[in-house]
Amino acid sequence: MVNAEMSQATLPNLTGIVDANRRTDLVMAGIGISVLIVAMSLLAAVVIDLIVGGWPRLINPDFYLNFPSRHPLQAGIVSAWVGTILVMLVTAGIAIPLGVGAGVYLEEYAARNWITDFIEINVSNLAGVPSIIYGLLALGLFIHGFGLGETILTAGLVLALLILPVIIVSTREAIRGIPLDLREAAYGLGADKWQTVRLYVLPAARSGILTGTIVGLARAIGEAAPVITIGALTFIAFLPPSPIQSSPPFINFEWLESPFTIMPIQMFNWVSRPQAEFHINAAAAGVILMLMTLAMNGIAIWLRYHLRRQIR
Amino acid sequence: MTQKSFHDQHVTQLSPKTEPTPNTQRESLAAEVRKLSFWYGETQALKEITLSIAYRKVTALIGPSGCGKSTLLRSFNRMHDLYAGNRYSGEICLFPENHNLIDLDPFMVRLRIGMVFQKPNPFPKSIFENVAAGLRIQGVQNKKLLSDRVEQALRDAALWEEVKDRLSQSAYGLSGGQQQRLCIARALAPQPEILLLDEPTSALDPIATAKVEDLITEIRHRFTVIIVTHNMQQAARISDFTAYMHLGKLIEFAPTGELFTTPQETLTRDYITGRFG
Structure with a gap:
């Protein structure tokens, strides 16, 4: 008797609650979709604007093979894209081992004491330091202190420093995400820490580490400020020496000491010129720079997929 | 012979309240726990446990949640040393050398004592590599030896027939019960002196549980097994000796048949008759 009364009293209420929840879901989904549309169309507008603006130069093969020039129609980006790739190689070669190593140390080996806390706070704060500050550091330390000059090596070093905190933090997060029972399984078999x-x-943890690394490198590839600060040239009419040679030992590292320019600096240089034709070049270079970033992300996604399949 | 005489001599030193060593067990011991206490930081989880582990027999640890049975089990391969603030006192002696494993290097201890956990935790690697993991950690390179030991371990774990055609596939493709048997194979491959099982079937369905129990029964003549279980029927089915623990203390320890039919302590009787726990 009491039960029947209660169920009659509560049933309509339940339907009301379910309906209200469903309405809230719909409203939230609507808000989410509109935010997404706004964000995506802004991005699309930028990309389309660049492609349309740079189209005459984008379809010209000479643009990719020519050095910079006083004449906008002959100016190309060969020294910029070669420079960008070489600088990124140096950056990745330095930042990945250092960052992953530091992340592993902090997460697995470091004793929990005030020194570790101090290091952790500093690493997190470094991620927020403006990039031009890194440029000033590099100018003082690498160029004036170590005498490395305005070279690919210096640029790679400064960009590596810039993205080091990103790699450290993402390595730590990826490692922390590994379940405890996996570690206990390994320790239980007598494995030592290493x-x-x-x-x-x-x-x-490697797919998480990889993601963080690519995010870092994608940030580095677009940075102009710290590289301008260390005095990268804007007008380079030659390529660095080839890393590969026909005589033993077949590889050389002279390219590390070569002057260089990179895509964002080339763009910046063209944008700041008064002639409108150069602005077309700048837009075209912007498209290529974005494609380079996209390609890097694509490689990351492919690698991640591949690694995961290997694990499964 | 030396073991026996040592043990007899030792029994006289035990606190008079506990009589931990049933007579039938004295011939041959794999290990002996002597007045083992353990602290998680300030909290004492084990209180002067004294217990004998019979050689190539199954010893079950039972008791209500929080009684310290898993803590005792994990002391055997020094799992507690992975986390800061844990502290032992007392001894766990490994025979025949009569070394106190609390004083040994924990990595050395874990090479000799295998462990299987509550939840199946295979590595994200192939089935073969999972079973070979312990051997690889010990530096075994010889391919023939590796594959022989992997096959033997998988046979011991009653998994060989199910996986022999897909050893190179990921362990994550196995069902939960198969994964747990894989973890048992992984622990068996290095041929440990003692195999620790921490509620190995609590995450499995009845059929998978039966398979695990069967394999334990199969390997009991070649391995010393210590098993923690919530399930009293399981302890009754597969163990030779049973220890009942309560609030960090060992209440009663006897051959399994005796403990379940004629418990001497009120706490044990209440627990096995289902009055609490």
């Missing part, structure tokens, strides 16, 4: 990290933790 075996556990090398054989089980890092392989399981």
Whole structure:
């Protein structure tokens, strides 16, 4: 008797609650979709504007093979894209081992004390330091202090410093995401710390580490400020020496000491010129720079997919 | 012979309240726990446990949640050393050397004592590599030896027939019960002196549980097994000796048949008759 009364009293209420929840869901989905549309169309507008603006130069093969020039129609980006690729190689070569190493140390080895806390706070804060400050540091330390000059090596070093915090933080997060029972399984078999990290933790964490690394490199590829600060040239009419040679030892590192320019600097240089034709070049260079970033992200996605399939 | 005489000599030193070593067990011991206490930081989880582990027998640890049975089990391969603030006192002696494993290097201890956890936790690698993991950690390179030991371990874990055609596939493709048997194979491959099982079937369905129990029964003549279980029927089915623990203390320890039919302590009787726990 009491039960019947209660159920009659509560049933309509329940329907009301379910309906209200469903309405809230719909409203939230609507808001989400509109925000997405606004964001995507802004991005699309920028990309389309660049492509349309740079089209005459984008379809011209000479644009990719010519050096910069006083004549806008002969000016190309060969020294810029070669420079960007070489600088990114140096950046990745320095930042990935250092960043992953530091992340592994902080997460797995560091004792929990005030020194570690101090290092952690500093790493997090470094991620927020404006890039031009890194440029000033590099100017003082690498160029005037170590005498490295305005070279590809210096640019790679400064960009590596810039993205180091990103790689450290994402490495730590990826490692922290590895379940405890996986570690206990390894330790339970008698593995020492380094075996556990090398054989089980890092392989399981590598897709997370990779994502962080690519995010970092994608930031580095577009940076102009710190590279301008260290005095990269804007007008380079030659390529760095080739890293590969026909005589033993077949590879050389002279290119590290070569002057260079990179895509964002080339763009900046063209944008700041008064002639409208140069602005077309700038737009075209912008499209190529974006494509380079996209390509890098694409490689990351492919690698991640591939690594995951290997694991499964 | 030396073991026995040592043990007899030792029994006289035990606190008079506990009589931990049933007579039938004295011939041959794999290990002996002597007045083992353990602290998680300030909290004492084990209180002067004294217990004998019979060689190539199954010893079950039962008791209500929080009684310290898993803590005791994890002491055997020094899992607690992975986390800061944990502290032991007392001894766990490994025979025949009579080494106190609390004083040994924990990595050395874990090479000799295998462990299987509550939830199946295979590595994100192939089935073969999962089972070979312990051997690889020990530096075994010989391919023939590796594949022989992997096959033997998989056979011991009653998994060989199911996986022999897909050893190179990921362990994550196996069902939960198969994964747990894989973890048992992984622990068996290095041929540990003692195999620790921490509620190995609590995450499995009845059929998978039966398979695990069967394989434990199969390997009991070649391995010393210590199993923690919530399930009293399981302890009754597969173990030779049972220890009942309560609030960090060992209440009663006896051959399984005796403990379940004629418990000497009121706490044990209440627990096995289902009055609490």
